[in-house]
Every structure is written in C-alpha cells, then in structure tokens.
Amino acid sequence: MDRRRSKKGPVPRSVIEMEAHITVRLSSGDHLTKKLEGGIMMKKLFVKDYHQLSLTAFDLFLQEFQDNPAGTFGFATGSTPIGFYQRILEDHALYQTDYSNIKTFNLDEYVGLDEHQPQSYHHFMRHQLFNPLGIGREQVHIPKGNAEDLQKECTRYESLLSSNPIDLQILGIGENGHIGFNEPGTTFESGVHITTLKESTRQANSRFFDSIHEVPTQAITMGIQNILHAKKILVLVSGSSKAPILKEIFHHPVTTKIPASALHHHPDTTFIIDEKAAVSLSDD
C-alpha cells in the first residue's frame, strides 16, 4: 500500500518535540522521533494543538492499519478522538481506504441506553466513524448497555476480547484519570465489568445529555486488564482541563487512584499531548 499519501502531505515535523530515540515511520514517508521517559515504557509525543494531535494519531493509526489491514482496533468515545476520526474519514474519501477486513472493539457503553439512543456509544461510533467508512455490524463489537442480563453481557464481551486480541487501542482520559469507564479505585486486574460512574464523570458527560439527571449512573466497561492486553495503546490528550491529571500520571507513583497510571505497566503505550494539556509537564 502507498505510505506516502502524497495528496495529504506530511505531518509537520515542527510540532514534534524531539528528545528521544524511537523512530516512527509516518504515512507521509517522513519519520518522527518519540520522546522516551527514562526507564519507563510510556512514550510522549508533543504536538502543538488539537489539529496536530488528530493528524498525528491518524498517521500512527494508518501505519498500524497498513501493516495489518485485517487487524483488530480498539476505539474510544468522548470528544477527544473526534478530530482523529474525521482525519480517517477524509483519508477514506480521498483514497477509498478499505476497512472491510478490520474488527473493532469499543471500550464501554452506558447501562440502560438502547443502541439507537443518540447518547449511546453505539450511536456515536456509527455516526462518527463506522457508517461513513462502510464498517458493517459484523465487524463491530460494543458492549450492550441494555442487555437483559448485564453480568452475562460482561462475560460475553470478555470472551470476545480474549479470542480477539486488540492490535491498537485508542484511549482518551477522563479528568479524574479514568480510562474506558474505569474510575479511580478500580483494580488493575479488572476484566469487563459494570461500573458505577463518579459524579464528576456524570457531570463532565452531561454536556451530551439534556440534563445531568439523564446521564446514566452505570456503564459496562472493558477492565484495566483488558486494556493492558492490547498490543499497542495510543492515548490522546488535549486541552488544559487534562493538564492536572497528566501531571499526576507522569509524576506520581502508579496507583489505582489514577487508573491511567496503570499504563506504566504496558510495554508499548504512546501519549499524544497538545500544548495546552502539556503545560504542567514543562519541567520534564
């Protein structure tokens, strides 16, 4: 497949703070260098803004997809990946990239929402990504938040995940450090489970609902152990509201109080961080 994608042009190199020595091939044919934390596996890629974050995420995703066009990809919801998903759609419109052989898994779904409700993560993914790419239902896996037996649904999703290891997992992080809907305090050994959402999470997500009263109190989520089983993880972090938790993730010891700190245990995690989110990491 053509890595150059010449019509799109290269990801500007100036946005990347060069410091370390892991080289990444870009779809443009360029290379960029990943900054490595001494002794720690998590890598940080610094980019200027949300636009560059989305482009960089797309480039790394495309590289993985081109290496593995029948791969299994873990997708996330929330506002942060929307720009990245738009880059995938733009690329698809230009190059008719064929995603018919991939499998997709999502991190989570609200308990009680039907998949057709606009606030459901099923609906989000179909509209933001899957429908425009022509990704069919048989390729897509998302927990069913309105399953009659939620425990059975967790077991079903767990077994799907164990027979379909994720090649690349996309993550956002919550302001309290949650990944998926693994709230602070969740054990790192957790598998797929039903979680009770923190009030701060419901508050943050109430922007997608008419009022906070409509935000479900529970969700089904991949556990932290499921997330750590992905071969590669890409974490997208944008905006000043994420700066404090980012500092905690990188400057505090690993703790269940900060679920995203579990990623220190993963061998191939890359954070893409824009300037506003990186503000508290400036002393690194």
Ligand SMILES: O=P(O)(O)OC[C@H]1O[C@](O)(CO)[C@@H](O)[C@@H]1O
């Ligand atoms: O990208 P956002 O909207 O800041 O959300 C961050 C995280 O919060 C969630 O939306 C859940 O609250 C996750 O799906 C997401 O990764």
